[in-house]
Amino acid sequence: MKIPKDLKIDIQCFTYFLFKGTFHSELIFLKEDYLPHLLNNNELLFNCFKIFAVKKNNDYKVNPENEIKDYIINYIKNKKLEKIEINKLNDFWINFLKLSEVFCYNEFTQKVPDFNLWDFNCVGSDAVPYFAVWTNIVEIDENYNVLNKEFALKRANERLLLYDNSLKLAIPKFESWELEQELY
Numbered sequence: 001m002k003i004p005k006d007l008k009i010d011i012q013c014f015t016y017f018l019f020k021g022t023f024h025s026e027l028i029f030l031k032e033d034y035l036p037h038l039l040n041n042n043e044l045l046f047n048c049f050k051i052f053a054v055k056k057n058n059d060y061k062v063n064p065e066n067e068i069k070d071y072i073i074n075y076i077k078n079k080k081l082e083k084i085e086i087n088k089l090n091d092f093w094i095n096f097l098k099l100s101e102v103f104c105y106n107e108f109t110q111k112v113p114d115f116n117l118w119d120f121n122c123v124g125s126d127a128v129p130y131f132a133v134w135t136n137i138v139e140i141d142e143n144y145n146v147l148n149k150e151f152a153l154k155r156a157n158e159r160l161l162l163y164d165n166s167l168k169l170a171i172p173k174f175e176s177w178e179l180e181q182e183l184y
Contacts, residue, residue: 008135020124024069049100050084092144132181133159
């Protein structure tokens with residue numbers, strides 16, 4: 001079965017607002033822009049995805065924005081990364097973190113030439129398609145075990161490859177339902 005629509009929306013909105021630079025009002029009014037910190041520090045960015053996954057794992061209807069906001073502010077003020085403990089995540093969130101890790105550290109199976117997180121600076125809408133394809137394709141069972149993890153990650157990678165029009169790769173055509181986004 002597909003993931004619940006509200007969970008799909010949460011993942012896409014989280015990605016959109018994090019990269020757009022409007023994640024939380026307290027981050028907007030900081031004296032220092034938080035986006036350069038995220039885009040220059042892969043671990044800081046990935047830790048934001050970890051907090052999101054850990055909080056959503058316990059109750060996917062929870063909104064972890066305050067925890068993420070506090071984590072980012074603490075980093076900006078102290079220049080120190082706190083370790084994020086990941087305990088007992090279900091298979092869905094483990095796979096979400098794999099997707100996020102590949103994105104944050106540019107560790108795609110099919111390398112995306114010149115991939116640079118700075119391309120998403122203040123452009124949350126450009127970061128969303130990669131995650132949207134994954135949320136559309138991933139299939140789970142009633143216990144949130146992912147049934148098609150390799151395929152969902154592969155299609156997300158292929159979607160990101162489309163950013164570079166100069167690539168001459170044979171990427172299977174996307175069906176319209178694979179590309180649907182909840183926000184643009």
